[in-house]
Amino acid sequence: MKGFLQTKKDEMIGLLERLVNIDSGSTHKEGIDEVGGILKELYEELGFSTEVVEESTSGNNMVITYGENPSILLVAHMDTVFRVGTAKERPFKIEGDKAYGPGVIDMKGSQVALLYAMKALKEKNLRALESVQIVLNGDEETGSETSRPIIEKCAEGKKYALIMEPARKDGSLVTARRGVGRYSVYVTGKAAHSGIEPQNGISAIGELAHKIIKLHALTNHDEGVSVSVGIIEGGESVNTVAPTAAGHVDVRIRYAEQAEVIDAMIREICTTSDVPGTTITLEGGINRPPMVKNEQTIELLEIIKETGAGLGIEITDVSTGGGSDASFTSAMGIPTIDGLGPIGGNAHSDQEYLEIPSLLERTHLLAEVIGRLSAGE
Known part of the structure; x- marks a missing residue:
């Protein structure tokens, strides 16, 4: 041939x-x-x-x-x-x-x-x-x-x-x-002028920041697990308390049995707000074994x-x-x-x-x- x-x-x-x-x-x-x-x-x-x-x-x-x-x-x-x-x-x-x-x-x-x-x-x-x-x-x-x-x-x-x-x-x-997973974390807060009435705002970006730190802490290179927030979005202007934010997450696992465990950990992190008054929506999952x-x-x-x-x-x-x-x-x-x-x-x-x-x-x-x-x- x-x-x-x-x-x-x-x-x-x-x-x-x-x-x-x-x-x-x-x-x-x-x-x-x-x-x-x-x-x-x-x-x-x-x-x-x-x-x-x-x-x-x-x-x-x-x-x-x-x-x-x-x-x-x-x-x-x-x-x-x-x-x-x-x-x-x-x-x-x-x-x-x-x-x-x-x-x-x-x-x-x-x-x-x-x-x-x-x-x-x-x-x-x-x-x-x-x-x-x-x-x-x-x-x-x-x-x-x-x-x-x-x-x-x-x-x-x-x-x-x-x-x-x-x-x-x-x-x-x-x-x-x-294996590969993809997740998106969507956060909703409350907008306010950051100079005139910042006390009336609830920062979605602040909440997302807490979530990023917790998600990254799930990484364990020795076990072949990595969690990385690769894209973040949020806010309306520099002088506005951010009413919305989003983070898009990449997950890698070495073994099939890790999928259920890491998925449960991610969902637990996103169940409770660290910044009072924010709400969180999580989408996605492990899409490749x-x-x-x-x-x-x-x-x-x-x-x-x-x-x-x-x-x-x-x-x-x-x-x-x-x-x-x-x-x-x-x-x-x-x-x-x-x-x-x-x-x-x-x-x-x-x-x-x-x-x-x-x-x-x-x-x-x-x-x-x-x-x-x-x-x-």
């Missing part, structure tokens, strides 16, 4: 450029659906059937299948974290052996690799395509709220799940991830390592604190490996890059792994 893919290198880079130059931030439904439309057409040209699951506000999700009884699920998201206009401001470019642009590694490069792995399999191992089902989702970067049920439904009965997040900077695959490196994961990793060795690729693996859709399939007990996309780094930044040689290398690896798994090894 290596020779076939080498003949497609220019095509692959051309498709990568086309996808990167489309704004598809999680809140930009039009752009995500444009990416989905391009990929839908290309998969249908290969003989895949596609089912578009329409969403009202977020990007549409898509289920792509070749055979009747697929045993391998692949998941790749179409959304990015970048605002509308970013692609125009810093479009796709190549400097040396690296490609740059918004979403180039997270994960438009993976979309290209996945499609061309399917092309290679159709050329060299048609039987393997019948083992494949693909979910392309449009809201991974915001927690996969609409796509999680689709991923979990498709995962039922599957033998393996391969998640197309990019490989780490050193080429490592991902075999463990921390941890991906645990268990025996099934290790067995699948060994297959990938052996396949990589046959291609001259040394495969290593890491644990990471970031969340992904791998958590859903792993929590269902399905052997899951993440990070099967190309190699790159600086995701979510204006220096995001993809190592171009890895685009062919990891596409080849993916195709060979699917071929081996479909043969029942």
Whole structure:
């Protein structure tokens, strides 16, 4: 398959450029659906059937299948974290052996690799395509709220799940991830002029400050638990006692059993006001379970390592604190490996890059792994 893919290198880079130059931030439904439309057409040209699951506000999700009884699920998201206009401001470019642009590694490069792995399999191992089902989702970067049920439904009965997040900077695959939670704390107080009648005001910001300190105190790095209020909002003017405030909270956990405990602690903190007269509303919860490196994961990793060795690729693996859709399939007990996309780094930044040689290398690896798994090894 290596020779076939080498003949497609220019095509692959051309498709990568086309996808990167489309704004598809999680809140930009039009752009995500444009990416989905391009990929839908290309998969249908290969003989895949596609089912578009329409969403009202977020990007549409898509289920792509070749055979009747697929045993391998692949998941790749179409959304990015970048605002509308970013692609125009810093479009796709190549400097040396690296490609740059918004979403180039997270994960438009993976979309290209996945499609061309399917092309290679159709050329060299048609039987393997019948083992494949693909979910392309449009809201991974915001927690996969609409796509999680689709991923979990498709995962039922599957033998393996391969998640197309990019490989780490050193080429490592991902075999463990921390679970993720998102909460929002909304506080209501009472406005008053801070110079004329401050005694008549009740500061929502003051109440939120108490909550931030208590929430941050829940962090225990030794246990793999971190709680961070990453965004705060509040107030109307500098000379007004703040009538409203909000804090948006990120939670990470190492083990599934920590989810219920940390959720209860957060809710207890937000049940009682520290500043009399304020009211608190808490929204959110744990939305991604941890991906645990268990025996099934290790067995699948060994297959990938052996396949990589046959291609001259040394495969290593890491644990990471970031969340992904791998958590859903792993929590269902399905052997899951993440990070099967190309190699790159600086995701979510204006220096995001993809190592171009890895685009062919990891596409080849993916195709060979699917071929081996479909043969029942």
